[in-house]
Amino acid sequence: MNASIQNRYPLAGPAKIEINDVAPRDGLQIETFIVPTGGKVAFVDALAHCGFARIEATSFTSARAIPALADAEAVMHQIERVPGVAYTVLVPNLRGLERALSCRPDEVNLVMSASETHNRANLRMTREQSKAQLLAMIAEAGKAGVPVNVSLSTVFGCPFEGEVDEAEVMALAHGFAEAGTAGITLCDTTGMAYPNQVAALCERFRRELPDTGLTIHLHNTRGMGLANAMAAWQTGVTRFDAAAGGLGGCPYAPGASGNVSTEELVHMFASMGVDTGIDLDRLLGVVGGVSELVQRNVPSQLLSAGPRLRTHQPPGWMAEFFAGAD
Amino acid sequence: MNASIQNRYPLAGPAKIEINDVAPRDGLQIETFIVPTGGKVAFVDALAHCGFARIEATSFTSARAIPALADAEAVMHQIERVPGVAYTVLVPNLRGLERALSCRPDEVNLVMSASETHNRANLRMTREQSKAQLLAMIAEAGKAGVPVNVSLSTVFGCPFEGEVDEAEVMALAHGFAEAGTAGITLCDTTGMAYPNQVAALCERFRRELPDTGLTIHLHNTRGMGLANAMAAWQTGVTRFDAAAGGLGGCPYAPGASGNVSTEELVHMFASMGVDTGIDLDRLLGVVGGVSELVQRNVPSQLLSAGPRLRTHQPPGWMAEFFAGAD
Numbered sequence: 001m002n003a004s005i006q007n008r009y010p011l012a013g014p015a016k017i018e019i020n021d022v023a024p025r026d027g028l029q030i031e032t033f034i035v036p037t038g039g040k041v042a043f044v045d046a047l048a049h050c051g052f053a054r055i056e057a058t059s060f061t062s063a064r065a066i067p068a069l070a071d072a073e074a075v076m077h078q079i080e081r082v083p084g085v086a087y088t089v090l091v092p093n094l095r096g097l098e099r100a101l102s103c104r105p106d107e108v109n110l111v112m113s114a115s116e117t118h119n120r121a122n123l124r125m126t127r128e129q130s131k132a133q134l135l136a137m138i139a140e141a142g143k144a145g146v147p148v149n150v151s152l153s154t155v156f157g158c159p160f161e162g163e164v165d166e167a168e169v170m171a172l173a174h175g176f177a178e179a180g181t182a183g184i185t186l187c188d189t190t191g192m193a194y195p196n197q198v199a200a201l202c203e204r205f206r207r208e209l210p211d212t213g214l215t216i217h218l219h220n221t222r223g224m225g226l227a228n229a230m231a232a233w234q235t236g237v238t239r240f241d242a243a244a245g246g247l248g249g250c251p252y253a254p255g256a257s258g259n260v261s262t263e264e265l266v267h268m269f270a271s272m273g274v275d276t277g278i279d280l281d282r283l284l285g286v287v288g289g290v291s292e293l294v295q296r297n298v299p300s301q302l303l304s305a306g307p308r309l310r311t312h313q314p315p316g317w318m319a320e321f322f323a324g325a326d
Numbered sequence: 327m328n329a330s331i332q333n334r335y336p337l338a339g340p341a342k343i344e345i346n347d348v349a350p351r352d353g354l355q356i357e358t359f360i361v362p363t364g365g366k367v368a369f370v371d372a373l374a375h376c377g378f379a380r381i382e383a384t385s386f387t388s389a390r391a392i393p394a395l396a397d398a399e400a401v402m403h404q405i406e407r408v409p410g411v412a413y414t415v416l417v418p419n420l421r422g423l424e425r426a427l428s429c430r431p432d433e434v435n436l437v438m439s440a441s442e443t444h445n446r447a448n449l450r451m452t453r454e455q456s457k458a459q460l461l462a463m464i465a466e467a468g469k470a471g472v473p474v475n476v477s478l479s480t481v482f483g484c485p486f487e488g489e490v491d492e493a494e495v496m497a498l499a500h501g502f503a504e505a506g507t508a509g510i511t512l513c514d515t516t517g518m519a520y521p522n523q524v525a526a527l528c529e530r531f532r533r534e535l536p537d538t539g540l541t542i543h544l545h546n547t548r549g550m551g552l553a554n555a556m557a558a559w560q561t562g563v564t565r566f567d568a569a570a571g572g573l574g575g576c577p578y579a580p581g582a583s584g585n586v587s588t589e590e591l592v593h594m595f596a597s598m599g600v601d602t603g604i605d606l607d608r609l610l611g612v613v614g615g616v617s618e619l620v621q622r623n624v625p626s627q628l629l630s631a632g633p634r635l636r637t638h639q640p641p642g643w644m645a646e647f648f649a650g651a652d
Contacts, residue, residue, distance in 0.1 A: 010525045010561055117640050120648055160640045192634040194597035195556055196337045203336045220549070221631045223590035227552040230521050235336055264549035271520035305547045308518040314443050314486045322446055 013233040016275040018053035020215065020241045021262050023290075024075075025056040025090050027247025029066050033295040037071045041078045043286075043293055047244060048082035050283045051276075056109065056241075057087050060096035076103035088149065092123070097137050101144050107182070108141050110134045111151040114169045115158035118189070122153065131175065138179045149183040150176045151217065155201065157192025166201055173209060183213030185241060188228065191221020195231035202235040217241035218260045219248070225260035226268050233269070240265060244283065245290035245298045263287050263302045271308060280307060339559040342601040344379035346541065346567045347588050349616075350401075351382040351416050353573025355392050359621040363397045367404040369612070369619055373570060374408035376609045377602075382435060382567075383413050386422035402429035414475065418449070423463050427470050433508070434467050436460045437477045440495045441484035444515070448479065457501065464505045475509040476502045477543065481527065483518025492527055499535060509539030511567060514554065517547020521557035528561040543567035544586045545574070551586035552594050559595070566591060570609065571616035571624045589613050589628045597634060606633060 024044050028035050035043070044057050057079060063070035072089065081087065086106040091097045100108055112130035113119035119127045134150060141148045155169045173184050186201060198216070205214050216232040216239070218225045229240060242262035249258030266278045284303055291298045350370050354361050361369070370383050383405060389396035398415065407413065412432040417423045426434055438456035439445035445453045460476060467474045481495045499510050512527060524542070531540050542558040542565070544551045555566060568588035575584030592604045610629055617624045 010529050011522045011557055117644075120644055121640050124647065126648070157634055159638050162635050162637050191631065194594055194634070196598045199336045220627075222593060222628050222634060223546070223587065224552050224594050226550050227556045227594060230553045230556060231337055261549065267548060268520055268550050268553060272522045301547065301549050305517065308483055308520070308548060309488050311488050312485050314447050318443075318446055321450065322452070 011230075011234060013230075014236060014238045014274070016277075017233065017238045017240060017269055019262060019265065019276060019278060020054035020056060020088070020239065021047050021052050021244055022056040022217070022241050022259065023047070023243035023245065023247045023262070025059050025069065026241075026259060027243045027245070028294070029059060029061075029068050030249060031068060031247075031294045031296075034068045035293055037074045037078065039293055040071070040075050044075065044079045044087075045082070046286045046289070047283075048080060048085045050286060051278045052085055053239075053277060054086045054088055054107075057089055057105075059090035059092070060100040061090070061092050062096075065092075073099065073103055076105065090151075091137065093133060094137060094140065097140055101141070101146060105146065107147045107149055108137070109149045109151055109185070110137055110181075111153060112172075113153040113158070113189075114172060115154045115161045115164050117160035118154045118158045121160065131172070134176065135179050138176070138181055142180055147182040148180070149185060149213070149215070150181045151185040151187050153187045153189040155186045156188040156194075156197055157190065159190045159192070166204065169201065170204065170208060173205060173212070177209050177212045181212065183215060183239075184209070185215040185217050187217040187241075188219050189217075191219035191224070193218065193228050194224055195227050198228045199231040199235050202232045202237050206236055213239060215239035215241055219258060220246065220260050221249075221258075226264060229260060229265055229268070233274075242266075245287045245300050247290065247294070247298065261287075261300060261302070263300060267302055267307055337556075337560060339556075340562060340564045340600070342603075343559065343564045343566060343595055345588060345591065345602060345604060346380035346382060346414070346565065347373050347378050347570055348382040348543070348567050348585065349373070349569035349571065349573045349588070351385050351395065352567075352585060353569045353571070354620070355385060355387075355394050356575060357394060357573075357620045357622075360394045361619055363400045363404065365619050366397070366401050369615075370401065370405045370413075371408070372612045372615070373609075374406060374411045376612060377604045378411055379565075379603060380412045380414055380433070383415055383431075385416035385418070386426040387416070387418050388422075391418075399425065399429055402431065416477075417463065419459060420463060420466065423466055427467070427472060431472065433473045433475055434463070435475045435477055435511070436463055436507075437479060438498075439479040439484070439515075440498060441480045441487045441490050443486035444480045444484045447486065457498070460502065461505050464502070464507055468506055473508040474506070475511060475539070475541070476507045477511040477513050479513045479515040481512045482514045482520075482523055483516070485516045485518070492530065495527065496530065496534060499531060499538070503535050503538045507538065509541060509565075510535070511541040511543050513543040513567075514545050515543075517545035517550070519544065519554050520550055521553050524554045525557040525561050528558045528563050532562055539565060541565035541567055545584060546572060546586050547575075547584075552590060555586060555591055555594070559600075568592075571613045571626050573616065573620070573624065587613075587626060587628070589626060593628055593633055 246261035569585035572587035
């Protein structure tokens with residue numbers, strides 16, 4: 001169990017958190033520009049040296065479905081395996097699992113949606129079909145001795161259906177936990193989550209499934225990304241997905257921002273005294289290179305403003321104006 | 327005392343909050359384009375009909391210091407006085423107070439910085455000089471029977487000095503409370519606040535000065551605006567400054583965003599079941615006109631993405647693809 005940050009503050013939560021940077025997969029997969037393999041490898045390696053607990057390095061989807069990540073094997077073979085970093089990869093089906101396992105990932109991440117319409121739109125399967133497929137993959141990965149994480153999309157709301165029933169989310173979570181998944185990620189796929197909703201679901205998940213690793217995956221589509229992260233943290237959540245530079249996004253919310261930005265998540269928790277394991281200055285250096293990597297301007301608020309204690313020189317006129325005032 | 331939102335959720339806070347839209351003053355004062363008086367009046371009136379508890383309508387600063395708000399009297403004389411809305415105005419000095427009082431504001435808002443360097447840079451006075459001036463203004467406003475609010479800048483950090491001592495903030499707050507100010511606003515002028523810091527200072531303020539109205543003024547410079555609002559709310563804070571469209575900002579953090587956007591604050595708290603008094607759809611209509619008002623593109627994440635339950639049509643191919651699947 002983690003120690004708790006309480007000090008003199010009325011807000012309490014775990015003293016240490018772990019961050020999974022999903023930008024190499026969740027971010028690069030929707031970029032118009034297809035990043036060359038060398039760029040992907042350099043990106044993953046640069047992130048690995050920032051101190052991440054976990055990096056979602058690529059996806060073993062078919063090259064037809066996601067051309068941007070057609071080089072998954074090459075990326076996995078060329079990246080440095082930095083000690084202490086778990087390299088996870090997204091796997092959509094048994095064929096992808098076979099490909100993934102040949103690359104020795106530290107974990108495979110499976111995905112389906114909590115809402116029927118989003119599952120059909122995103123995965124072209126019914127939820128029943130997806131669930132059966134995921135259970136088969138969990139069994140296969142188990143034989144290979146590779147831990148599985150299941151990412152459940154749209155658990156805080158569906159862009160087609162609206163509200164999603166918490167009971168349906170928990171039924172899926174229980175099913176996958178019983179099948180032996182090591183972890184489950186609750187994903188706010190289109191930024192519909194709000195703080196007390198996040199807290200309620202996280203609290204229920206941790207109470208009902210205390211032995212299943214819980215990760216929260218948040219988007220900042222409606223500005224609530226960090227508020228939702230705080231809500232999860234206050235219920236004891238220690239694992240967060242985030243994307244360097246806030247890459248990623250949702251095709252159904254055009255113009256809206258994507259994943260919670262890793263640098264802002266790290267900056268907030270570090271300011272609060274929470275140990276994130278991440279070297280923020282080093283991370284900001286990586287974020288500074290993201291625009292060139294994806295060949296478009298990726299604004300980062302934190303990169304523009306600087307960490308909170310980066311101070312500025314007072315105006316030059318002040319010294320003379322206030323001469324003798326002290 | 328306010329009722330508390332608890333329901334089934336682990337996060338608790340007041341069931342009702344009040345929002346002060348500061349965009350007409352704090353936003354328009356730094357725009358390059360000087361909004362004509364008619365535009366300002368229309369903006370204030372449109373906000374008033376959204377249900378705000380308070381609107382900071384203008385500033386009685388000298389026209390030389392802030393040319394954009396040189397028409398303060400005209401604005402105050404031309405706006406509609408919507409019942410239930412308190413119209414507050416910023417006042418920098420006794421001359422400004424005299425001008426302001428001639429316009430029958432519901433409140434005057436005075437300002438000084440908690441940090442010496444920022445006070446000198448922003449107000450061209452030492453803190454001692456500012457404090458003396460504010461005390462004189464509190465006395466004058468008291469004679470006129472107009473309530474005073476004091477906004478303390480840089481209480482969560484100074485862009486020149488870094489950390490600001492909580493004890494110095496509280497000493498200023500106690501001084502103004504004793505002098506008879508009705509309310510005090512704690513301002514995160516350049517977005518340096520982080521959640522447990524906000525919670526700690528709010529908790530201390532409410533404990534030590536339970537009879538002084540406390541407002542929190544947050545910026546989103548480093549992405550923490552709504553997380554900080556949540557932290558304040560969890561300690562019982564019910565009054566928030568915010569700016570429609572996220573107008574405003576800080577000259578010392580170029581490229582960074584400004585005030586917490588009113589629409590995102592309202593959307594978050596309304597999603598949580600907190601009564602904000604604001605008609606969000608109507609407010610989004612006003613926000614949609616802000617770019618034209620200030621003659622530059624003012625992106626609003628929430629306006630782009632829509633409120634969380636604004637659902638979308640599923641892709642057209644789905645019906646045929648899944649025919650018979652149900």
